[in-house]
Amino acid sequence: MLYELWILAISSLVAATCGIVGTFLVLRRIAMVADAISHTVLLGIVGAFLVSQTLEGPLMLIGAAVVGLATTYFIQVLDNAGVPADAAIGVVFTSLFSVGVILVSLYARDVHLDVDHVLMGDISFAPFHTIEWNGIPMGPQAFWVILAVFIIDLALILLLYKEFKITSFDPALAAALGIPVTLIHYLLMTMVSITAVASFDAVGAILVVALLIVPPATAYLLTEKLSRMIIVSALTGVAAAVTGYYTAKYFNVSIAGCIASAAGALFLIAFLFSPSQGILLRGRQRKKAAAPASS
Amino acid sequence: MQEWLQFLSSPNLQWVMAGAALLGLASGVVGSFVLLRKESLVGDAMAHAALPGICLGFLVFGRETLALMGGAALTGLLAVYAIRAVHSQSKIKQDAAIGIVLSVFFGFGIVLLTMITNGSYSQSSGIDEFIFGQAASLVGADVQILIASALVLLILSFLFFKELKLLIFDPLFAGGIGLPIRFLNALLSSMVVLVVITGIQTVGVILMAALLITPAVTARYWTDRLGVMAVLSGLIGGLSGAVGALLSSTISGLPTGPVIVVTATAFFLISFLFAPQRGILFRMMETRKNTQFVLNNFLLDTMYEKLEKRYAAGQYSALFSRRELEEQTRLPRNGLEKTIQALQKQGLLTQTDGKYVLTGTGLAYAYDSSLLRRIQDIHLTHEAELGSWKEASANGDLRKPRDYLMNERIHSLLTAEQKLPVSLAIKQSSIEYADQA
Structure with a gap:
């Protein structure tokens, strides 16, 4: 029972964190940069492992942040040099990811760093990996890591809410007002990177993308206000995590995969039935609007 | 020297090299159309979306190559249409649409994959190899499939070159002079799907995108003509495939797919720095x-x-x-x-x-x-x-x-x-x- 609670707590926290950060990715139309970062984080993890020879500690987060920023920077460089934006993303993430896979298979084959684990996560083992503080059992390490990242992300967004908002909707205005647009961009990318690496224990680096993009996109269809979108996005993520977990438990399949699928199902519902945007109700509204005119 | 010749003449290596080269050739040619269409990442989504198709094919028909490939093609095409639908039917932008479809399909694929590996299916081992690909296990039969699909793709590119060119550069004009736009769009998507489903066995779903994107971007640095670009991109892709396969077999433990990608990226970096006209140094x-x-x-x-x-x-x-x-x-x-x-x-x-x-x-x-x-x-x-x-x-x-x-x-x-x-x-x-x- 406690085991189940921990899993639910961890996956809900991951989903909420991703939902909050992802909102800005969707609004800035850089969702695929998150995809790129979630792949290249592997290289950061391997790099940190090669330096420290362990899979623990803050070095993982630092490695992930460095590689995440490098990914963003390389994409920017190629973009400025005239490579189409989506191709720039494709070139950068596939090459850095490949280097990561090669390093794993050359130097880290014997440790608990198999690529499958990094990609798909293994949340069912997370509750067993506990830590102690002064001899008191504190629960799973993954929980505390993701909680720390959640607090960091939330604090940064609350602190710089206005800046994030203006740079997302009107970067030109933001620049004119003297807000450091580039700095905010890289700050956001750092947040995405550390969120991705903190989450990979739970859902795996690749399925982080699902939680970073799908719940915010769902919220995007349901509301027109940024603050509401962030909350709806986080709640949608948590709902996906909870339903995903129970579905996975029922069918005895991958938890991470089920969470992603559940997020997809919630998106589909919003896509079809959103009061203002859903393709079904929108059509009815149009008919309603057209009816008096034609009569 | 003697050793090298002996090494090169080993039939296994020859199959792998030939397979990787053919795959690179085909994906390079198709990739140059996709790049100019600005749909590079759609190829990435398709590759990810092939995973549930492979699993479904396995669940329904068992481990038949044709069933796996058919399933992959089906979900791959479905993904393309899902992206178009989300993009055109809501205010969600193209990049988010790609991200949604890619991650949800892949997540569902993982669900099916665990269903297969946890269940009591015979011959289920090796299905998960599709995620990273197993170029080293290419045998004669696989290469035959690769040859067939590469030939089909090259013939299609050649036959419809003019139409595809118009579709890429001026779709409105193409529609205006009566070209079947829907058909051509479907044709291009099917070509990408064909590349993807033949390629995932070699390099895996995640790195398939690199074979579509990197050679094409590289070729773009050397020419302004679509025809030249397609040929060049095919050659670069083929060369990357062959060199990558060779390198990965000389050093034990090197995975083939990533080495092919790194090789292609090396070609890209050289072009990015030194190409005349467009290169950074120039x-x-x-x-x-x-x-x-x-x-x-x-x-x-x-x-x-x-x-x-x-x-x-x-x-x-x-x-x-x-x-x-x-x-x-x-x-x-x-x-x-x-x-x-x-x-x-x-x-x-x-x-x-x-x-x-x-x-x-x-x-x-x-x-x-x-x-x-x-x-x-x-x-x-x-x-x-x-x-x-x-x-x-x-x-x-x-x-x-x-x-x-x-x-x-x-x-x-x-x-x-x-x-x-x-x-x-x-x-x-x-x-x-x-x-x-």
């Missing part, structure tokens, strides 16, 4: 050349205008001290030094007694350049009357600014002082000789 040199050109003209103009002022005030010295140049131009010290050296090299500027003076050619050049700038000013203020400046300069009317003075309107708009200098030039040259004497 463009840096070009910028430097342009900057120097602008600085040269700036110094000449400044000296010329100063001469004009002196002339108007009745001073006839053509000499400039170093200090005067610094004050007049306000250029940083070494920038000025470089510019002076460049002008001296071109024979437009000389030095006498530590002072600088324009040569005869230099003066004529400076006159032309100043006059051109003045004409441009006039032209831009009276653009409505005189026509666009861009057109005038494109026509080559401005090669010889002095001829342009013959244009009556321009002639009347410039003040006497502004166009005066020819006489000054003559006088100047005599002063110059006087100074030197």
